[in-house]
Amino acid sequence: MNRRRFLAGSGAALTALGVPSGALGATQPGRKLIVVYAPGGWDITRVFADAFGNTNVDMETFATPASAGGIAWVSHPERPSVDVFFQNFHDDAVVLNGVMVRSIAHEICTMISLTGTTSGLAPDWPAVVAAADRTAYTLPHLVISGPSFPGDLGVAVARTGIAGQLEALVSGEVESWSAVPVVHPDRVAESLIDRHMARRAEARAASWRSTVEQELVGAFDDSMNKLTALKDLRYTMDFTASPFLEDQARVAVDALARGVSRCVTLSYAGLQGQGWDTHANNDTQQSPLWEELFAGLLELMVSLHSTPGTSAPTLADETLVVVMSEMGRTPQLNGLLGKDHWPYTSALLVGPGLTGDRVVGGFDDVFYGHPVDPASGDVAETAPLLSAETLGATLLSWADINPGPYVSGVEPLTGILT
Amino acid sequence: MVTALLAACTENVEPAPEAIVPLDPIDLLVRASLDLRGARPSVAELEAVEADPEQLEATIETFYADPRFATRVADLFAEVFLTRTESYLVSFAAYDIDEFVFADVLRSVGDEPLRVVGQVAANDLPITDLVTADWTMANEMLAAMWPLDYPAGETGWKQVHYTDGRPAAGILASNALWWRYQSTESNANRKRANTASRIFLCNDYLVRPIEFDRNINLLDEAAVDDALRSDPGCLNCHTSLDPLAAYFFGFWWYENGSSEIAQYHPSRERNWETYLGTPPAYYGTPGSSLADLGTSIAADNRFPECMVQHVTELLLRRDVELLDADRLTEHRDALIDGGLTLSSLFRSVIASPEYRAATDDGLPGTQVPLKMVTPALLGSQVEDLTGFAWKNLEGGDLLQTDAMGFLTLAGGADGVYAVEHATAPNTTLVLVQERLAEAAADYVVKADADDPSHPRLFSKVTFTETPETGAAAMTAQIQELHFRLFGNRVAADGPEVESNLALWSDLYAVDADPIAAWAGVLSALFRDPDFLFY
Numbered sequence: 001m002n003r004r005r006f007l008a009g010s011g012a013a014l015t016a017l018g019v020p021s022g023a024l025g026a027t028q029p030g031r032k033l034i035v036v037y038a039p040g041g042w043d044i045t046r047v048f049a050d051a052f053g054n055t056n057v058d059m060e061t062f063a064t065p066a067s068a069g070g071i072a073w074v075s076h077p078e079r080p081s082v083d084v085f086f087q088n089f090h091d092d093a094v095v096l097n098g099v100m101v102r103s104i105a106h107e108i109c110t111m112i113s114l115t116g117t118t119s120g121l122a123p124d125w126p127a128v129v130a131a132a133d134r135t136a137y138t139l140p141h142l143v144i145s146g147p148s149f150p151g152d153l154g155v156a157v158a159r160t161g162i163a164g165q166l167e168a169l170v171s172g173e174v175e176s177w178s179a180v181p182v183v184h185p186d187r188v189a190e191s192l193i194d195r196h197m198a199r200r201a202e203a204r205a206a207s208w209r210s211t212v213e214q215e216l217v218g219a220f221d222d223s224m225n226k227l228t229a230l231k232d233l234r235y236t237m238d239f240t241a242s243p244f245l246e247d248q249a250r251v252a253v254d255a256l257a258r259g260v261s262r263c264v265t266l267s268y269a270g271l272q273g274q275g276w277d278t279h280a281n282n283d284t285q286q287s288p289l290w291e292e293l294f295a296g297l298l299e300l301m302v303s304l305h306s307t308p309g310t311s312a313p314t315l316a317d318e319t320l321v322v323v324m325s326e327m328g329r330t331p332q333l334n335g336l337l338g339k340d341h342w343p344y345t346s347a348l349l350v351g352p353g354l355t356g357d358r359v360v361g362g363f364d365d366v367f368y369g370h371p372v373d374p375a376s377g378d379v380a381e382t383a384p385l386l387s388a389e390t391l392g393a394t395l396l397s398w399a400d401i402n403p404g405p406y407v408s409g410v411e412p413l414t415g416i417l418t
Numbered sequence: 419m420v421t422a423l424l425a426a427c428t429e430n431v432e433p434a435p436e437a438i439v440p441l442d443p444i445d446l447l448v449r450a451s452l453d454l455r456g457a458r459p460s461v462a463e464l465e466a467v468e469a470d471p472e473q474l475e476a477t478i479e480t481f482y483a484d485p486r487f488a489t490r491v492a493d494l495f496a497e498v499f500l501t502r503t504e505s506y507l508v509s510f511a512a513y514d515i516d517e518f519v520f521a522d523v524l525r526s527v528g529d530e531p532l533r534v535v536g537q538v539a540a541n542d543l544p545i546t547d548l549v550t551a552d553w554t555m556a557n558e559m560l561a562a563m564w565p566l567d568y569p570a571g572e573t574g575w576k577q578v579h580y581t582d583g584r585p586a587a588g589i590l591a592s593n594a595l596w597w598r599y600q601s602t603e604s605n606a607n608r609k610r611a612n613t614a615s616r617i618f619l620c621n622d623y624l625v626r627p628i629e630f631d632r633n634i635n636l637l638d639e640a641a642v643d644d645a646l647r648s649d650p651g652c653l654n655c656h657t658s659l660d661p662l663a664a665y666f667f668g669f670w671w672y673e674n675g676s677s678e679i680a681q682y683h684p685s686r687e688r689n690w691e692t693y694l695g696t697p698p699a700y701y702g703t704p705g706s707s708l709a710d711l712g713t714s715i716a717a718d719n720r721f722p723e724c725m726v727q728h729v730t731e732l733l734l735r736r737d738v739e740l741l742d743a744d745r746l747t748e749h750r751d752a753l754i755d756g757g758l759t760l761s762s763l764f765r766s767v768i769a770s771p772e773y774r775a776a777t778d779d780g781l782p783g784t785q786v787p788l789k790m791v792t793p794a795l796l797g798s799q800v801e802d803l804t805g806f807a808w809k810n811l812e813g814g815d816l817l818q819t820d821a822m823g824f825l826t827l828a829g830g831a832d833g834v835y836a837v838e839h840a841t842a843p844n845t846t847l848v849l850v851q852e853r854l855a856e857a858a859a860d861y862v863v864k865a866d867a868d869d870p871s872h873p874r875l876f877s878k879v880t881f882t883e884t885p886e887t888g889a890a891a892m893t894a895q896i897q898e899l900h901f902r903l904f905g906n907r908v909a910a911d912g913p914e915v916e917s918n919l920a921l922w923s924d925l926y927a928v929d930a931d932p933i934a935a936w937a938g939v940l941s942a943l944f945r946d947p948d949f950l951f952y
Contacts, residue, residue: 056637105605107834108624118624120837139845147835154840159826166827169849175857177816179809182857185938188928193938196921197945204947209777210786213951219842220947226845227852332637340604343636366635385632 030311037146037267038325040275043286048346057331070357081294096347098361098369100387104341109326116389123151126263129399131156138226146267164240245296253303280336320351331367344369377415438771438780443471444905454481456798488536494732501598502528503833509675513563521814526559530594539760549712552586584682587712596669606693611662620724661699664690665711734787741782792839793817793830804862855944863937
C-alpha cells in the first residue's frame with residue numbers, strides 16, 4: 001500500500017474508532033504483549049530524543065521539536081507517520097529515554113535488551129509472559145520475525161519461519177518442499193492418525209518413572225492437543241507474513257484475537273532487510289526506516305482498536321505494544337556521515353495498564369541516560385539508571401509476574417504502571 | 419567451573435547415598451546408540467543384548483569405532499561452538515561457489531571447527547590438538563573459498579592444512595570460528611578472546627556482573643582507554659581479557675565484504691599496538707603468536723576440566739551442579755588416564771550411574787537424563803531406518819536450516835537466538851515430527867513394496883494382506899516394527915498390536931490401499947513420544 005494513502009486511510013479509521021483520548025481501559029485480565037523489534041540499533045535522536053539544545057548531539061536538518069499532550073518527539077517532514085502516531089496515541093504511550101544496555105555489540109545487546117543477561121540461555125520477556133499462561137494458548141509466544149530467546153521456555157515459543165514454514169507445515173503444503181517426491185496422508189487419513197496419536201499421547205502421559213519423564217510425556221500430550229487446535233486454524237488463518245510490518249501486524253492481530261497466542265514478536269529491518277546499523281549515511285538510511293516503522297505501527301494500532309479482544313472490548317484494551325532496538329547510536333556523526341553504536345537507547349510502550357502520555361528519563365550533556373526513580377518515573381540523581389533490566393522487570397510486573405527470578409535486584413518502574 | 423565445584427564440594431556437601439536405579443540393558447543400548455551414532459540399534463544388536471545382557475558393554479564399545487561417531491561428536495559440540503548459524507556477516511559473493519547449494523556452504527563453514535573435534539574424537543587424538551594442531555577439516559566447498567591444500571577434484575571432509583602461513587593453533591586458527599565471531603575497532607578482538615575462553619576454559623567473561631561507570635565519557639576515546647587500564651570495574655575483566663585479545667590480530671580484516679577474510683595475515687599480528695595497546699599474554703605469561711595461545715591453553719588445567727564439563731553436560735543434557743563434583747573428578751581422571759582422548763571421556767560419562775539412571779532414586783535431584791532428540795538426531799535416526807533424507811528442492815537439509823527449513827520449529831538451536839536445543843516438545847516440534855514421519859513412512863513403505871527382496875522395515879508382509887487374509891503376518895510385522903524402532907517386544911495380543919491394527923483398518927477403509935495404510939501406521943510410530951525421548 002502506498003504510505004501516503006495509508007496515512008489518509010488510517011486517519012479516517014482512527015477518527016471512526018474514536019481514538020485517542022484515553023481509549024485504553026484499565027488493568028484487564030488476559031493481558032497480551034506485542035514486541036516490535038528494530039534490529040541493528042536505531043538512532044533515537046530522529047524520533048524519541050529531543051536533543052536540539054545539546055551541542056554534543058548532531059540533530060537532523062529540517063527536524064523540529066513536536067509534542068502532543070505529555071509526549072515530545074522529533075518531527076521531520078519525511079516522517080509524517082511519526083507525527084500521526086503520537087498525535088493519535090500519546091494518551092496511551094510512554095517513551096523511555098536513556099535505557100542502558102551496557103554493551104555496544106549487536107549480539108550481546110540483543111540478548112541484554114530482551115533478557116537482561118548476556119548468556120543467551122535466559123528466556124526473553126515475551127517468552128516469560130507467554131509461559132506464565134501457556135496452557136491457555138496453542139502457540140503462547142508466536143515469533144513472526146526478529147530475535148527470540150526461548151531459554152528453557154521453548155515449550156511456549158513457536159516461530160512462523162521467514163519463508164512460510166509454519167503455514168506450509170499446517171496446511172500440508174510442505175509435501176511439495178521435499179526433493180524426493182512423497183505423498184502425505186489426505187485430510188481424512190490425517191485425522192484418523194491424529195486421533196490415534198492423541199490417544200497414544202494421553203496414555204503415555206500416564207506412564208512415567210521419573211520427574212523428567214513425567215514432564216516430557218506431559219508436554220508431548222499437551223502439544224498433541226494443541227496440534228489439533230493448530231490444524232483447525234488452517235481453514236481460517238494464514239501464518240505467512242512478509243517483511244512488511246503491516247503484514248506481520250495482520251498475523252499478530254489474528255493470532256491474538258483468536259486466542260492462539262498471548263505474545264507476538266515482530267521486527268522491522270527495512271524493505272530490503274538491511275537493518276538499522278547505519279555506520280555510514282545515517283540520515284538517509286534511518287529516516288525512511290523510522291517512517292516505515294511508524295506506518296506499520298499505525299496500522300497495527302488501528303487493527304488492535306478495531307478487533308474485539310478476548311477478555312475486553314478490543315484487543316487494544318488488553319494488548320501492550322513495546323517497540324525497541326538493541327542499542328542506540330552515537331550522538332555525533334562520524335566521518336562517513338554515519339553513527340556508531342551507543343549503549344543508551346529508548347523504548348516505546350503503548351497500551352493499557354500504563355500511566356500514559358509521558359516521557360520517562362532523558363539524556364544528559366554527553367548523551368548518557370538520566371537516573372530515574374522507579375516509584376515515580378521521575379528523574380532523580382540518586383536513583384538507579386533506566387536499563388534493559390528495568391524495562392524487563394516493568395513488563396513482567398505489568399503482566400502480574402514477579403520479576404525477581406528473572407531480573408534480580410532491579411526494581412520495575414511502578415511509577416508508569418496503573 | 420569444575421575447580422570451583424571441587425572446592426565447594428569438599429566444604430559442605432554430602433554425596434547422594436541412595437542407589438541409582440539403572441535403565442534396563444535394551445533402553446541403555448538405545449540411549450548410547452543414539453548418543454554415539456545418531457541411529458537406533460540394529461535388530462542384530464538388539465537381539466544380541468536381549469539374549470545376553472552381558473553383551474551390552476561390548477556392543478556399546480563398537481559404537482566408538484563407528485564412522486558416525488565423529489558426526490555425532492560434531493553435532494553435540496555444535497551447542498558449544500554455536501558456529502552452525504545462517505547469520506555470517508560475510509559477503510559470499512566474493513567467492514566462486516555458484517556450483518554449490520548455498521545452505522550447504524553455510525553449513526560447511528559452521529562445521530569446520532566441529533569436524534575438527536569429530537576428527538580428534540574418532541582418531542583418538544589428544545584434545546590438545548584442538549588448540550595446537552597444524553591441520554583443519556575441510557570439504558570441497560571450503561576449499562573453493564579458503565587457502566587450503568585440499569586435493570583437487572575430490573569431495574568430502576578431509577584433514578588438510580591452511581597454506582597462508584597461519585600458526586599451528588588448531589581451531590583457534592580456523593576461519594570458521596572467526597567468521598562467526600567477528601570484531602570491530604572498538605571491540606579489538608575481545609569478543610574473540612572471550613569466545614576462546616568460553617569454549618576452551620569454560621570461563622565466560624560475559625556472565626560477570628559489571629557496573630557501567632557514568633563518569634567515563636564514552637565520547638572521549640582517551641578517557642575510555644584510561645578507564646580500561648585503571649577503573650576497578652573495567653580491570654576485573656580487561657586485565658586478563660585484553661592480553662588474550664591481542665593474540666587474534668592475524669585475523670584482523672579491513673573489508674568484511676572481500677575475500678581478504680579468507681586469509682590469515684601474519685603482517686597484522688602486531689595490530690594490537692594500534693587497536694588494543696596491550697601485548698599478547700596468557701594470564702601474565704607473555705606470548706607472541708596464536709600458537710603460543712594454543713600451547714598455553716593446552717597446558718592449562720582448566721582446559722581438560724572444561725572438556726569434561728562440556729561432554730558431561732551434552733550427554734546428560736543438563737548443567738553440571740555442585741553435587742556432580744565427585745563424578746566430574748572421575749571423568750577428568752579418566753580423560754587424563756586415557757591419553758586425553760575424547761573417547762575415554764565419553765566412555766567415562768556413559769558408564770556413569772547418572773547417565774544410566776532410569777528413575778529419580780539415588781539422584782541428587784530430578785536429573786534423569788531422559789532426553790529429547792535434536793533435529794539432527796531426529797533426522798539421522800529416520801534416515802538410518804528408512805533411507806529417507808528430508809531435503810528441499812535445492813538439496814538443503816530441511817531439519818538443519820532456518821532460512822528454508824524447520825530447524826528452530828523443530829526445537830533446534832540456531833546458534834544466535836536459540837543457543838541450546840529445546841529439551842521438551844512444543845506444538846511446532848510435534849508438527850515437524852509429523853510431517854517428517856509422513857514423508858519418511860511413505861518413502862520406505864513404497865520402497866519396500868517395490869523391492870521386497872531388500873526390505874528396510876517390512877519383511878513380514880507383502881502389502882496384499884488384510885486382517886481377514888493375513889492377520890498373522892500383519893501382527894508379526896507390527897511386532898517387528900516395535901522391536902526395530904523402540905527395542906520393545908510387544909505381545910501378539912497386546913494393546914500395541916491391537917491399536918496399530920485398528921489404525922491400519924481405519925486407514926484401509928478410506929481407500930482400500932494397503933500401502934497407504936501401512937504408511938499411516940508407520941508414520942504413527944515415527945510420531946510416537948518414545949521416538950522423541952530416549
